[in-house]
Amino acid sequence: MSTAELQPNELSSCLEALDQSNDFQVLRRLKPTKAYQTAPATGKVHKVCIIDTETTGLDTQNCEIIELGYQIIEFDSQGKLYKVLAAKNFLNEPEGEITAEVTQVTGLTFTDVEGHQIPWHEVQTDLADVTLCVAHNAGFDRPVLERYEPLFVDKIWGCSVQQIDWQALTDVGSRSQEFLCWKIGQFFYDAHRALDDVQALSQLLSLEIGSNQQPALSFLLQAVRQSKIIVKATGAPFDVKDELRKRGYRWNADARVWQKMMDEQRLEEEMVWLAANSTPNPTVVKLNANDSFSVRAQ
Template sequence: MDYGVVLDLETTGINCETDRIIEIGLIEFGVGESGKPAIITMYSGLEDPELPLSPEVQKLTGLTDDMVRGQKIDWPLVRKILERASIVVAHNADFDRSFMQKRSEYAGLDLHWACSFKHIDWENKGYRTRALNYLAADHGFVNPFAHRALFDCATTFRIMEPYFAEMVQRSYYREVRVFATRAPFETKDKLRTNRYRWDNERRVWFKDVLEDQLPVEREFLKTDVYTGMQDMHQEESLTSC
């Protein structure tokens, strides 16, 4: 049997350089001959950040200063669980991984991460949003305690389980940022509809895609954006999730 982990963090903010972890949730799962993940163990722990939680964090998570005061995550247990994992799954894995990599307990671990946000092709499955709680609702259930780590882990496990093989496969794909360089102004609505975002600093529309999506993206730009003119789009490889 192979092993994996679904991981979720709650933090004091979004900057891994200055903010701190206040809660961790882990769901360890096994994958046998059927290829389907099955839950083995769960762990949840709180951590005192040794500074007051902001009103925004308290409202978002439901955690209070009293709840985290004096609390300590069992980091040796967390490491033990991660050490035997072949894959770590998170929804928006770049965020969780950035905080985990700052922990000394993570040192020396060479983990492969999969992102249920980007490595499952939700759009082609008919889902218009990749937000975790909306995906839960679209799959017929509700996360009763959103932004509490273990409940978000359980939600992530439930939405990714039917698409586990796809997610694993696509987690090894290269991620590419596509720039619609010098796109005609009148195509901005088409770009926005196709989920391009505006980079105000570089003054260009861009979109991040996995390499298997590049042919479709190139065709869109050629036919819908650079119609009757030279295709001037550019591509830039990004660090894989």
Template sequence: MQLDSMDYNLLAEQLSSSDDHRVLTRLSPVIADPPEGDQDLRKAIFVDTETTGLDPSLDEIIEIGMVPFIYNAKSGEIVGTLPAFNALREPGCAITPAITEITGITPEMVSGKSIDPNDVREFMSGASLVVAHNSKFDRPFLEIFCPAFSLAPWACSLEDVPWREAGLSGGQLQSLALQSGFFYDAHRAQTDCHAGIELMRRTRLRDGTHSFLSLLTKGRTPHFRIWAISSPFSLKDILKARGYRFNYEEDGRPRAWYVDKPASEVQTEIDYLHKEIYQTDASPIVVVKIEPGDRFTNRV
């Protein structure tokens, strides 16, 4: 028996009404149709990059995806998306089989292709915010490729949304999407952007607020970078598991583990370092204020 799309939708509704079944639907981006004259509406851009590796000083971008979306600055409601930008580029270094396995991008796909940074800058103009799912990774790459990204305020759908308060666990985008009831073809830039937007569009926290409102609130708030100077090498895995990152570069910043925290969490983190890491109050901890526009950058 052949079923049409309406039959499938009815079956999905019936299965979803059962406590013994969950139904996943393929991601279908919601196109923005904002009401005219709404002064609270803003445009943001969700970005994602595919690269040849993890180090922005050595590796290169091979794909950039950007999806603009409209949101309400007061409520955090996401209205929908606008036409996207997606392009491939041939890097000056090799695309290894491991990267192809992760991204699906082969050397043949990018051969002879390039991305004009001016086109990227023009596309992102007018956006009040840039969002990525793991902005600590994407922002350094994009700032090198297109300096306009260094002037834009950034937020992160991985760090700035308390997904547990939305009833979800973990942080991987694909896993969060599945828990939210949809699936998509992961690890391509534009598709990942649409998935990140849809995830925030359909989820709310336990108090009923839109999850994107949490991101907006954190994105407007100054943070503080806590440098755990000369922390014991034997405890590096503990710091890494707690969310710390290590600065390897000779760039004027300490060669040390660091983490970014809002003002309300700084003292708690310092107390933790004193007690669990250094085991003394005389600890070489350095705290640096980070303005909202400088979050997730390697320049601070």
């Protein structure tokens, strides 16, 4: 008998039995929700936009958006998610081609997006009073979106890849969104389509993690609230490049320097490390609250 022939109560019993065994892990398909929990009668709530783009490539200065998905959700200062206010997905015809490699990842062909355009006026209305934008790789999505729509320039952004220490909080080494959903949330979804990715990330951020069992979003909010700086390893000798890379620095080809964004409160510790690695005079640039992950922070 196939699972398709099982009655719902029979299937539920099978899943419960598997869940109780140490030899199996059951993954359930994500069912998008309209509300993660009921908002309290008192207490201020804000709006977060969980957002994702599918593009024609990985060069943020030149790639084109072929799909945009986002959810706008109420949240509070403790990171609890409440009502989903909007869930939207738009296709967009690029000026250039959609390569076979992009189609393999996204499933989208030029025929799928031909004739479609993102209604940016609608996006502007939806995000007008959004407090925070969050992407799983904000360092990619934000620079791309800033090229298309000015409203993203002045928003505060958070990144669920860089601003949540998944390893320390969940003992999961990979920061891949799909893998985190499997390991922490025990659910799967159709990855690499914009709104599907957004709804999966929203669910992931609603899950309670860490020793104190707080919503994952709360840890991201803590990081967002920290003042940010860019540390440039000015004068670093060539032979420390591998150590810089391991520590999270990336090569800025235009400025010809290794650099990374970090919380300002960690600067003293970083200065000690750099000095111990033959780089005693780094350049430090203080960022504004809405600069994180923007081209202004590159």
